[in-house]
Amino acid sequence: MPVKWTEGNAFELLENGEEFFPAVFDAIAAARSSVIIETFIIFDDLVGQELAQALINAAQRGVHVEVTVDGYGTADLPDAYVNELVQAGVRLHFFDLKPRRFGLRTNLFRRLHRKIVLIDSELAFVGGINFSVDHLIKSGPLAKQDYAVKITGPIVADIERDTLRLLEAAQKKSSLWKRLRWRRRPPSAQPGGIVAAWVIRDNDEHTNDIERHYRHAIRAAQREITLANAYFFPGYSLLRDLRRAAKRGVKVRLILQGEPDMRWAQFAATMLYDYLLSGGVQIYEYCERPFHGKVATVDGQWATVGSSNLDPLSLALNIEGNVIIRDAAFSACLQERLDCLLESQCRPVERGSRPRRRIQRMLVGVFVFHFLRRFPAWANKFPAKQPQLTTLEGDLEDLQKGES
Known part of the structure; x- marks a missing residue:
């Protein structure tokens, strides 16, 4: 399938957590209708706690919040963290959630590795930065050097379309899903803006x-x-x-x-x-x-x-x-x-x-x-995995025990 190029976009380069996290948290605080996040890792550290509070605040003021994490990368969130999000109205999904065997994670391959934040169908963040304190340079010698971009323009609709396809696996019959799919209109192009394309790798039509x-x-x-x-x-x-x-x-x-x-x-x-x-x-x-x-x-x-x-x-x-x-x-x-x-x-x-x-x-x-x-x-x-999401509506530990 050919990649779609769009004109009229704007990009801002963000380096490390010092630039990325404040921009994301400010965007969540300003969200009016929806916040969608896909990420490989959320840790229950200072960054993860700040993210949780931002998402809880957004959900409590009526913003629709969807968070999808990888079942391997985010395997150790404590029940208290999960329950606080769920009770506030955040819809939390795990990709390929599997139980541990002899204390080891078994879902080693075909992970959800994307890092995406979408705000109100108008603003996106894409890059390699997870929600963990080790992406802050001030955290010490093991801090990771990394990059992301803040995006506005028509390409945001392409990014959102992919996140919604993944969410569809968890909520095909949900009225909230139908409401989330509805768009007022695509983000407008900016005169003289940047030509760009959203390119993915999946296990279906975009394998390479x-x-x-x-x-x-x-x-x-x-x-x-x-x-x-x-x-x-x-x-x-x-x-x-x-x-x-x-x-x-x-x-x-x-x-x-x-x-x-x-x-x-x-x-x-x-x-x-x-x-x-x-x-x-x-x-x-x-x-x-x-x-x-x-x-x-x-x-x-x-x-x-x-x-x-x-x-x-x-x-x-x-x-x-x-x-x-x-x-x-x-x-x-x-x-x-x-x-x-x-x-x-x-x-x-x-x-x-x-x-x-x-x-x-x-x-x-x-x-x-x-x-x-x-x-x-x-x-x-390796067996290909089509999107399989587990939506948390109870304790993470109980769900992991119940997974086959």
């Missing part, structure tokens, strides 16, 4: 849309590509596109994790370094804190911000969402932020700079590239 847009932009690049991604282990085709771009003279720079929150993810990425560096791709490791962003710019005209990593989970299994933005001013803004990281908080990776155990590394490398050459075909072995 996000990867396809990345690859198209990389293949079309003429001058410069800056790609900053937290978990980097894409398919062989995208790796080959990056290497070919560098070989034809494009300045290709990757910003990857140097102080990762998951060591295995960094190790997987390093297995690709020699292949990319030998083709002229420049690799930088962000060493200030864990890097959690999922952003890129190409030729000062194309940019993307969203939830999708460039790894097998995001590209072949999860439900994801990115905005693709064609605008020189926005691209320049994002590029300036990334350049600041490159100049002061990243270390360049040189060929041969890492210790090499030649036999072991060669054997692992052969496995890695056979693995990637067959990606995403192997991902089809």
Whole structure:
């Protein structure tokens, strides 16, 4: 299915929780009719508590509030937190809620990984930031570096349409659902506004849309590509596109994790370094804190911000969402932020700079590239999940016990 491009949009880049959370909480406080949130993680910490209070206040003044979280990412909310939301009138849904087995979470794959906030069908926030205190830089050395965008314009209707499709799984017969589907009119386009598209990955008609847009932009690049991604282990085709771009003279720079929150993810990425560096791709490791962003710019005209990593989970299994933005001013803004990281908080990776155990590394490398050459075909072995939501109307613990 072709992606829909819309004109007349406006975007504001938000960096880290210090910019994102106040903007979201202010928007919820000003909401008149509806608040819809999709997110991978809500924690019961200072940020999660502030979110809960904002949602409760909105529901109590008559705003329709829908919150959908992932059953894996948000598996540990206490009953008191859940009950307070539900009793205030917030409709709280869990995607693929499953019981633990021997204390372990079992819903490992095909997660709801999008991060979306919609206010009154007029304003949207999209990015990679979860509702947790570790997205605040002031929280300490393990705080995550990340990005989101604040959006107005016709593209908001496209984003909302996708969130409503997911909610339909939980409330097909609900009069509130019918009321929520009704729109006065689409958000108006702004003269001279930005051309953009809402691009998703799902398990239905859009299984590779996000990867396809990345690859198209990389293949079309003429001058410069800056790609900053937290978990980097894409398919062989995208790796080959990056290497070919560098070989034809494009300045290709990757910003990857140097102080990762998951060591295995960094190790997987390093297995690709020699292949990319030998083709002229420049690799930088962000060493200030864990890097959690999922952003890129190409030729000062194309940019993307969203939830999708460039790894097998995001590209072949999860439900994801990115905005693709064609605008020189926005691209320049994002590029300036990334350049600041490159100049002061990243270390360049040189060929041969890492210790090499030649036999072991060669054997692992052969496995890695056979693995990637067959990606995403192997991902089809995992059972696809169509949207399955559990709407909480009781204690979270009781619902988890009752799930089969």
